[in-house]
Every structure is written in structure tokens, then in C-alpha cells.
Amino acid sequence: MYIERKNIIRNTNNAIKEVNNVVKTNKIVITADSSVTGNKYSAGVSLEHFPREEVQLATKFGIIRLESGEMGVKGTLEHFCSCCLASLQRVDVEYIDLYYAHRIDTSTPLEDTVNGELKKLVEEGKIKYIGLSEASPGTIRRAPAVHPITALQMEYSLWTPDIEDEIIPLCRELGIEIVPYSPLGRGIFGGKAVVVSLPANTYLESHPRFLGENFEKNKILYNRVKVVTEKHDCSPAQLALAWVLHQGDDVRTTKVKNFDHNIGSLNVRLTKEDLNEISDAIPIDEVAGLRQPEQLCHHSWKFADMPTKHNETAT
Secondary structure (H helix, E strand, O other): OEEOHHHOOOOHHHHHHHHHHHHHHOOEEEEEEOOOOOOOOHHHHHHOOOOHHHEEEEEEEOEEEOOOOOEEEOOOHHHHHHHHHHHHHHHOOOOEEEEEEOOOOOOOOHHHHHHHHHHHHHHOOOEEEEEEEOOOHHHHHHHHHHOOOOEEEEEOEOOEOHHHOOHHHHHHHHOOEEEEEOOOOOOHHHOEOOOEOOOOOOHHHHOHHHOHHHHHHHHHHHHHHHHHHHHHOOOHHHHHHHHHHOOOOOEOOOOHHHHHHHHHHOOOOOOHHHHHHHHHHOOHHHOOOOOOOHHHHHHOHHHOOOOOHHHHHHO
């Protein structure tokens, strides 16, 4: 079970209650963006109540905010080392179980990001395992030769199955676990904006799939999934999560707020025919809009090849 940072550090009391409830029931991974400096001890306060070995803690580094206000990526040695040390202090633990490169810095050689300080942090016992997020097939294939990669975090859901053709088979070949984010399609299969209104000031107000004509078309896809749920006596969210979970034992899901849906989805049994029926309800060519705002597309896995140390030296 995985918990993303934005569900932990906005409200300490809620965080403690949610984390306590989930840890009592499951082995847990709490993910926290290391660049967040808000309510910095909310996760740590909650973890004080449990033996450290019963909790798996994951965090990420690499995303920065540029002076222009746009998102940037920084994978230099100094940056991820300082982020790691800050995360350890923020959550008040001695080590991080899984440390992700949140996005791929295409200006920094793979050897510097993975084989440099990350490897050193592993050797020092500050992190146990290394993960990547939104990495290209080329980077995924090269990375294990530099240092073992434990997990790859990618967007994956009924309406974003892009990674099925190349990335999922590659990860299975290399023994890398797949951690999908946004398994509910940015929340639409949980009824977001369809059944319940979008919260104020949410980034989804500018998300291509939730805008205008695109959204009207995508609501049709939600309603198709809802029809299929009648056969399985579950909610659309549970069906969407069950579909993801049935893709293999090496595919996990995220977010504490999905906890109830996660538990319910485990009771949804799907045959191969069921999986095909659900997939057929969401033809990829009928999904309207990009999977993320256009200004973020150049940070996606399709453009995430890291240079090699050799290439950098030769230029």
C-alpha cells in the first residue's frame, strides 16, 4: 500500500489518523516529495507510534520550481544529496526505504545521478533502494547496469495504458516493480468532476482531459465503466483499481485516500474476459485530451533519455 505526500502533510491530525489506520492493517509505503517544506513533521509524528521495520518509507527528489514559476528537474549530485538529508530530518528517520528520482534530468549523466551520490547514500545506509519515475525505455534499460533499480513509478490507468507495449514488458524482463500513479485516471473513475465537484484551485481545472469538449467526451467513458460495475457489484473506482491490480503482482497502487477503494478492489475478481471487456469500454483513441498539460509533456517518459558520461565527456 502506498501513500503519496500530498495526502499526508497538509493536515497533521488527519495524517496521523490516516497513517495509523493503514499501518495497523497493512505494510505501508509513505511517499513524500522532498521539495515540500510545509508541515514537515506530520509523517514523522505518526511513524513514532510504530516500529520502524513495520513501515516502508519512500520519497522522491528532483522536481524544482523555476523562477518563471514553471516546473523544472534537477538531478545533480549536490541537489539529490541535500534533498535526501532534508527528507530524513523532515520525517525524523534514519533511513529511507525507497528513494525515487521524481523526474529524469536529461542534462545530467545517468552515472552521476544513479552511480554517484545515490549509490553512496545506499552504502551509508541512508537509503535502501533506488527507484525512477517517468523514465524512458532507454534509461530504464541502462540504469540497472549502473546500480540496481527496485521500482519504476509511471502513470497507468484505464485511460492511460501507454506503458503496456514497451515499458511494462521491459520492467518485467529486468525485475523492476511497477508503481502506477493516478490509477483512477486523475480521479475521474472515482467520480471526480462527474459525481462530485472539483475542489477549488485544483490543478485539474487546467488539465486537458477535464476541459470543455474533452471533458464531455470523457464523461461518456466514465459512464461506460459505471455500467460494467453493475456486473461486478462494485464502484467505478474499485473496478478501475481492480483492473490495474489484475495486471500483475508487480503492479501496485498509490494514495492513502484511496485506501477504502483499494481494500474493496481486492474483492473484485476479474477474468481475462472481464479485463478485456473493461479495456474495450475505454478505447485509447476515444480518450480526449493529453494526459498532462502541454508544458509538462517534455518531462514525460517519452523524452526522458539520460545522457551517458562518455557522451558528456566527448562533447
